Amino acid sequence: MTKTGWQNWSGSVHATPSRIAEPRNEAELAQIVTGTDRVRVTGAGHSFMPLCETDGTLIRLDRMEGELDIAADGATAWAPAGWSLARLTERLWEAGYSFLNQGDVNPQSLAGAISTGTHGTGAALGSLSTIARGFRLMLADGSTITCDADENGEIFEAQRLSLGLLGIALAIRIEIVPAYHLVEDIRAVRLAELTEQWDDLADEYRHVEFWVFPYSDMAILKTLEPCDPCDPPEKQSDMAEKAFASYCKTVRRVPKLAASLQRQIMKGVKPAERRGPAYRIFPSERNVRFEEIEHQLPRANGFAALAEVIDWIRTNKLPVSFPFEFRLVAGDDIWMSPFNAGPCASISMHQYAEMPWREIFADAEPIFREHGGRPHWAKRHTLRFDDLSALYPKTEDFRAVCREVDPQGKFANAHLAALFRLGE
Template identity: 75%
Template structure:
């Protein structure tokens, strides 16, 4: 075997796997899995935590044979777990279907998005993990099992948000909807007015979110609403990516300009609209590299947490380059989901990848935790085993399911083995 280099999308997580492989068949996948003591799977590398890090076998499943199969009633489909959301949503659209919801980027694999609780926005819409109702998994011995609410139930419940710790998802049964179109609208709005109108907006629109620069008093409100059938727009993003990249490079060189440039950006903000197929409108271009931390808070605590962290940034004059992203997500009953306490406000904090972020994120994380926040598993956090036990009532059940499915910890890398106290945590 020869060493291979791998890094995540932002470049902050690197690994030297013994082998990187892209199997084309289940037989080839089983052979690879049984030949290695340590195995992880990677998709687009959009995790900011070391979820894919391994010195063993690193698998890519985007070339695995097979296509989705749609149920006769048109309400669900078995989809290849390694397909990107971009590929899957295009395939579904061509056959008259859409996903119930999406986030604002689409290169992630279906399995990666589901197994980390990735989400979009919508007060009545859960994370992508909530649309999964069945899994075909390859276990550590190369065998394949199926799990659902009515078969291998404990395995299914753990697998719904699994971080890849139980096995390798080959296909996933997901909910789908008849294809629909969306109208996107962006506008600048004072933060005070936005907070006052927030519940009204959340009830009026299927999707509502906003971005708030820490040094500006206005925010960018974004709404998405189903609309009549229309062609795809010529514009593929909700923002001027080139202008934002230039701004980031400027504040990286001259951090003292951060506050004034953010206020200037918001003064120049103009309203805009796009209309088109849902799978085209949901994602936008996000090419400026960043680090990200995200917390899910009880919905009632969202604005207080955001105000507190912004006040702290202003008081300390910290050069936080990106705006905060504020979304709504419905509650769920998934064991390891940060949304299983009920409806949540989701607050994402970003920093340009070429600027310092570790100390800033650590301080902000404490603020979010004080407001009842639980972190997104794939984004920067400092949770330890005791934190997981305290925050997740079903943590012991999840750990037991992991040990039952993979007693030797083949699918647990050192970071995850330590976090959940699984297998050998030394390699």
């Protein structure tokens, strides 16, 4: 196959792999893996960091054979790792099951979401990495293994959030729950009032989050709760995409309008509700392209960090067009998970993709880090190898497993090889 270009969803990461391959079965995949020195796998390209960038072979798993296999007790299911969350959650729904939690978009592949720590919101709910109970992996020599807590346990612990460094996930055994419906409520609330009520809201609702523009004192509060069965929603998004796209284009042309337009937008926010199957309510359309950094902070530090970064934006009159997103995520025990130090407040900072973002993000990142923040692996960050051991005590264990299963670094690209010092 001739060289062809690839770019991520936002358009900021470009690559020219020597080959883009779409195997249909494990035999074809093994032939590809053993016939190349460097391999990366891509899903929907929703990583803002160059996780899929390669000048070797880039593999898409969309066409791979595979079926959903639900356990007899209905507690877990083996799912094709290359399926998108959209496809998987729809199939689960048809079979009478759901995810316990999801993020607000669903094009990502199951493997991509789990291997980067993708998450939704909920004080008692972990990232998608926490639902993985086993993996079938293809290794660098084309062989396949199964790993879980009892079999190949060290590999399993590393694979739970692996950034694709150990091998290619073929299937993943995930936790599932009986299908349920959700009601989504959205309303505008003063940020100062929300700050005071936050702990009560987090206790009251299974899922709670908010968005706040940096130049507004109002926030958009969103809650999700299980509800009685109902028809699918007519509206497929929690926001007016066309209107927001128009606003972004205006701010790109005239950046100084950001503050006044953000305050005007918030005046127009009205209470809204959607109901329907959980897999239809969790995700929303997100077609306006953006760049993003995201940090997971100790829950007690979340509002202080948010207040400091907003004050910095206002003081410097920076043209930040998107609102911040503030969520809650439970702690976990996964080696390379940003949530393994305990419950977190997750703060996402976005910028319209057609506006300057690199310098703004670079200056904002130290603010989050000073409040104990650890970046999302797939969102923009400047971590270096020297940062890892301080942030992740299991870094050396993770690197040891990487060296064991992929001693030549076949599954690493330049970014990840440098970050984890693989091959040394």
